[in-house]
Amino acid sequence: MPKYAAIKGITKLRGSDLRGLSKVVHQLTLDITEVTEGVHQAVYTTLGMPHGPSSRKCRGLTGSIYRLIYGTTNVVGSGVDKLFAYNETRIKSIDSRDAYDPQRLATLSFLNGIIGDRFVADGNPLALPMTIFYGKQPLDATDVSAVVLPTNKVLLMVHGLCSSPLHWEGLAQQQSHSEALVSAHGYTPLHLHYNSGLHVSQNGQALAVQLEQVVHQWPVTIDDLTFIGHSMGGLVIRSALYYAEKLGLSWHKSVKHAFFLGTPHKGAPLERAGNTLSAMLERVPYTVAFSKLTRLRSAGVTDLRYGYIRDDDWQSSCRFTAPVERPQVIALPTYIQTYAVGSIIQKAHNYIADHLVGDGLVPLTSALGENANSSRALRFTQTETLQNIHHMELLNHPLVTRQLLSWLDTSCA
Missing domain, CATH: 3.40.50.1820 (Alpha/Beta hydrolase fold, catalytic domain)
Structure with missing residues (x-):
C-alpha cells in the first residue's frame, strides 16, 4: 500500500462521507462524556455521595453540567446535520468525485473495520457495501x-x-x-x-x-x-x-x-487480551465506565478472538464475554x-x-x-x-x- 494512502484519502472524501464523519464525531463525543461522568460518579460514590437516575449518573449541579454537555452536543450535532441538508446541492458537487478512488476506499475501510457494524445499524453513509x-x-x-x-x-x-x-x-x-x-x-x-x-x-x-x-x-x-x-x-x-x-x-x-x-x-491473542482488559475494567468501580470504550470495537474484531466463521459461533452469548468453549x-x-x-x-x-x-x-x-x-x-x-x-x-x-x-x-x- 502506498505510504500515507489512508491519510491522503481524506482529501478524496465525498460530501456524504463528511456527513457520515460528523455523525461519528457526534456519537463519540457523547460516549466519551458518558465515560467521564461514570468515572466522576464512581469517585463520588466512594465518598458516600448519592448518584443520579442510575449508578453512573451524577446528580445536583454536577449532573446538570453533564446534562448541559449532552444537550449542547446533540444541538450541535443536529445543527451540523441540518447544515449538510441545507447545502445538499453543493454536497452533490463534491459527491461527483470518484466514489471508487482507491485512497478514499482505504480511508473508509479503516473506519469500517473499527466500527463498521455501528455504521450499518445507524444507517451511516460511511458503511461500505460488499x-x-x-x-x-x-x-x-x-x-x-x-x-x-x-x-x-x-x-x-x-x-x-x-x-x-x-x-x-x-x-x-x-x-x-x-x-x-x-x-x-x-x-x-x-x-x-x-x-x-x-x-x-x-x-x-x-x-x-x-x-x-x-x-x-x-x-x-x-x-x-x-x-x-x-x-x-x-x-x-x-x-x-x-x-x-x-x-x-x-x-x-x-x-x-x-x-x-x-x-x-x-x-488472535491480541483480541483475547482486549476482551480480558474489558472484563477487568468492569470489576473495578473507578474503571467500569471505561469498559464502554472497549465495547466500541466492531463485531468483526471480536470474531477474531477465536476465529468465528458461523452465526452459531457468536449468537448464543454476548460477544464481549469469553465463552467457556x-x-x-x-x-x-x-x-x-x-x-x-x-x-x-x-x-x-x-x-x-x-x-x-x-x-x-x-x-x-x-x-x-x-x-x-x-x-x-x-x-x-x-x-x-x-x-x-x-x-x-x-x-x-x-x-x-x-x-x-x-x-x-x-x-x-
Missing part, C-alpha cells in the same frame, strides 16, 4: 459484461480487517500476488471489498450469494475458482464455503485452490487444495514465537490451524512457515508470491 472489483471498477454481480476477455480461471483476492484492495499492491517494479498468478497461470483477477466491521459470518453469507450470481453470469464456464485471503479475509473465505454448501449453492464446486495468508484460524471446528473442504502461510518475526522457533507473537498479530500455530488436540486441527494440503515477515507484509512480499507460484505450479502440473 463489492467485487475488476481492475479499479466495481463489478455488477448480475452483469459481468465489463470483464475484458474473461477466462475459465478466476482469482479472487480477499483482504483483511481495516484493509482494502489497495493494500494488495506491491512496491514499485514488483509484481503483486495477483499479477504474478495472472501472468503465470492466466487467471482473471477480481478483488473483494467489504465492511470488515461486520461479523465474519455475515460477510461470508453475502460473499456466497454474490459469487453464485457472478459464476452464473460469467460468459464462459469457470473451471478453476481460486481464492487468496489475508488475515480476516481467510475466515471470510471459509465462511463463504461453509454457507455455499449450507444454502445449496453451486459455485463452490468450481473452487480448486484456497490460499490463506496469516489467517487467525484459531483466533471454543467454537465448533469446521473442517476444510476435502475437494479443494488448501494452503496456509504463516510467519514469525523472531529469529528462531520457540513457544512465544509460535504461540503468541507469530507475525506480530497472528500466532504461527493459529495461521497454520494447529492444535494440540488433533481433532481440532485444520488439515491443509500444505503449509509454509516464513521468517522475518510481518503480518501486513504477507500482502505483497515477494517470498510469499514465490511460494504461491510454487504451489500452483505443482498443483497444475
Whole structure:
C-alpha cells in the first residue's frame, strides 16, 4: 500500500462521507462524556455521595453540567446535520468525485473495520457495501459484461480487517500476488471489498450469494475458482464455503485452490487480551465506565478472538464475554487444495514465537490451524512457515508470491 494512502484519502472524501464523519464525531463525543461522568460518579460514590437516575449518573449541579454537555452536543450535532441538508446541492458537487478512488476506499475501510457494524445499524453513509472489483471498477454481480476477455480461471483476492484492495499492491517494479498468478497461470483477477466491521459470518453469507450470481453470469464456464485471503479475509473465505454448501449453492464446486495468508484460524491473542482488559475494567468501580470504550470495537474484531466463521459461533452469548468453549471446528473442504502461510518475526522457533507473537498479530500455530488436540486441527494440503515477515507484509512480499507460484505450479502440473 502506498505510504500515507489512508491519510491522503481524506482529501478524496465525498460530501456524504463528511456527513457520515460528523455523525461519528457526534456519537463519540457523547460516549466519551458518558465515560467521564461514570468515572466522576464512581469517585463520588466512594465518598458516600448519592448518584443520579442510575449508578453512573451524577446528580445536583454536577449532573446538570453533564446534562448541559449532552444537550449542547446533540444541538450541535443536529445543527451540523441540518447544515449538510441545507447545502445538499453543493454536497452533490463534491459527491461527483470518484466514489471508487482507491485512497478514499482505504480511508473508509479503516473506519469500517473499527466500527463498521455501528455504521450499518445507524444507517451511516460511511458503511461500505460488499463489492467485487475488476481492475479499479466495481463489478455488477448480475452483469459481468465489463470483464475484458474473461477466462475459465478466476482469482479472487480477499483482504483483511481495516484493509482494502489497495493494500494488495506491491512496491514499485514488483509484481503483486495477483499479477504474478495472472501472468503465470492466466487467471482473471477480481478483488473483494467489504465492511470488515461486520461479523465474519455475515460477510461470508453475502460473499456466497454474490459469487453464485457472478459464476452464473460469467460468459464462459469457470473451471478453476481460486481464492487468496489475508488475515480476516481467510475466515471470510471459509465462511463463504461453509454457507455455499449450507444454502445449496453451486459455485463452490468450481473452487480448486484456497490460499490463506496469516489467517487467525484459531483466533488472535491480541483480541483475547482486549476482551480480558474489558472484563477487568468492569470489576473495578473507578474503571467500569471505561469498559464502554472497549465495547466500541466492531463485531468483526471480536470474531477474531477465536476465529468465528458461523452465526452459531457468536449468537448464543454476548460477544464481549469469553465463552467457556471454543467454537465448533469446521473442517476444510476435502475437494479443494488448501494452503496456509504463516510467519514469525523472531529469529528462531520457540513457544512465544509460535504461540503468541507469530507475525506480530497472528500466532504461527493459529495461521497454520494447529492444535494440540488433533481433532481440532485444520488439515491443509500444505503449509509454509516464513521468517522475518510481518503480518501486513504477507500482502505483497515477494517470498510469499514465490511460494504461491510454487504451489500452483505443482498443483497444475
